[in-house]
Amino acid sequence: MTNEEIHRYVIEKIRLARISKGLSQLEVCTRGNFSQSFYTHVESGRNQPSLMTIIRIAEVLETNPREFFPESEIKSKSEIKKEIAALLEAL
Template identity: 40%
Template sequence: MEIGKKIKNLRLKKGLTQEELGERTDLSKGYISQLERDLSSPSLETFFSILEVLGCQPNEFFDQDTTVQKVVYKKEDYTNYCDEEKGYHIEWLVHESNEKEMEPIRLILEKKGEFKEFEPSLSETFGYVLKGAVIVQIGQRTYEAKEGETIYFQAAEEHKMFNAYDGVTELIVVATESYL
């Protein structure tokens, strides 16, 4: 097992530099570097101190499954929601996306369908129109995107999407996590 590599991955996930990890554990940046390259082995006390700062339990650290991330999501992994009254269907393409920084969905708008209104936030939204056309209302302004076109906006104002096509519109939408 490459202990150093796992320590480095945990540090990077926490957004810490080697120097910051060293400061929080009373170790030098050079020593952290040696640990991460498996050139040195920490004492148990030092190891537990590092794990505490990195927010990882020893059993989690040594559990082989925690290092494997899910990369491919199949149709059976998707989660669905349908609002027949407003005429839209959402398919969450990554089932745990609400825990991640991006939330990719497939949005289907029925004829005259509209997606719910969102409050202003710090998130960003990207969309690609697979079929049909969509109107995006941001504040008082409206924008239309047709099949093969892309939308991208910062969600600093109330925003909403409407079907602008005489039929079903389908798009992929990815929104980033809001940090309000």
């Protein structure tokens, strides 16, 4: 994923988490001590939130901040071994 795609993904996950909790943007702002314009800009993608801001938003939404990020595509050792074996067999 590109940085832009990751940014859009994180923003969408934050917005969906807020909606699933039944909270308005104003309620998140009040609970997280954010200005409404700042938070609106975060959810609209005009501001890139810092990691600390993402953690604060997760606390307000009572969720793990990891929920906002795409899963890593790091492969396990067994997956890598299988791929190497398949490549060697193809030789």
